[in-house]
Amino acid sequence: GSWLDIEFDAKDIVYARIDRRRKIPVTSLMFALGLDGEAILSTFYKKILYKRTKEGWRVPFDANRFRGYSTINDLIDADTGKVVLEAGKKLTVRAARQLQEKGLKALRLSDEELVGNYLAEDLVNPKTGEIHAEAGEEITDKSMKALNEHGYKELPLLDIDHVNVGAYIRNTLSADKNMTREDALFDIYRVMRPGEPPTLDSAQAMFQSLFFDAERYDLSAVGRVKMNMRLDLDAPDTQRTLRKEDILSVIKTLVDLRDGKGEIDDIDHLGNRRVRSVGELMENQYRIGLLRMERAIKERMSSVDID
Known part of the structure; x- marks a missing residue:
């Protein structure tokens, strides 16, 4: 075939x-x-739900996902409000595992730290049907501001960190x-x-x-x-x-x-x-011959009809 x-x-x-x-x-x-x-x-990427809180966005903590993560601001525990990693530092594999073992469940991220992520679903106004943003769209400063104005309390984002999971399919789309x-x-x-x-x-x-x-x-x-x-x-x-x-x-x-x-x-x-067995090779040649014969017969029949 x-x-x-x-x-x-x-x-x-x-x-x-x-x-x-x-x-x-x-x-x-x-x-x-x-x-x-x-x-x-959804076939190629996991979906992560970011939830709006008074202080920022609450995101579930996963050691595998956040390993190698470079912080813009202090990394803050969403439940206790304590700083778990200072700004400008990189979260190593070992440090990420230790934080998970200590019981870190979720992080608090700012709007700024959501920029560069990709939406997992279309964001649609349920009343008017207007599409505010499409699945796979990259969040920019401008679109983040617009989403806040529309009052979204939850954002489904793709689990793409460019370290463990690349954006190949999203970029192709x-x-x-x-x-x-x-x-x-x-x-x-x-x-x-x-x-x-x-x-x-x-x-x-x-x-x-x-x-x-x-x-x-x-x-x-x-x-x-x-x-x-x-x-x-x-x-x-x-x-x-x-x-x-x-x-x-x-x-x-x-x-x-x-x-x-x-x-x-x-x-x-x-x-x-x-x-490949002899039988299979013969079958292939036989099939090619029959297909050629089929094409020739169809051409002959169509030319007869025209005449």
Whole structure:
């Protein structure tokens, strides 16, 4: 079947290539799979709820998340009001663990310290339906001021610290010109069949045939077992086409590797190679021949109709 390559570029934007064609943002592929912006962000990032208090913002303390955190102001315990780390210092891994062991539950942060974070959800006025800010949007001084004016008491933010978790998918989503499933399907259609005007039905049918049609795509039983083992999936061995979960798991694994989690596969290891049997090679050649014959017959029939 078709090849699907997923890669990072020099700016750490994640791209996908289908059959070595022009690359498209990987978020376009996810839009085509039926996800929206919020769903994409929630798939790849945890959500942290920042709550408004009289003194500032209360945020749950997690030693893993705050390790390596550089303070602008004094780091203050939200419950006791005591300073746990002075301004200008860096929170080391050891110090973060010690604070958690001492029972630190939450920190108090200022508006200034929320700047540079990213929203996890669209912020919508429930009465008018007006969108104040979109999911994935970066908080700036100006937008922070506007959110305070709108009176938000809670802000759902993405768990991105640029140390343990990078903003690769969020940045890709921001750089992606496609915003809906239809736009993404049309874009993929233009890449695969340049020059042909796309319709929604033809774009959907073409995308479905790439990886999800058993006649055109076959992982093989061995391929499915290998994929389940590598990505920790539980798809049955009979599922020989790709699923939405498979593609998302591959992207997630690649992003985790970029964040320094997991191990890279050894390309030379024979466990990552697959011996193709004579039967399979013959089947492939036979399929190619039949597809050519099908195309020739269709062309002959259409030319007869015109005559």
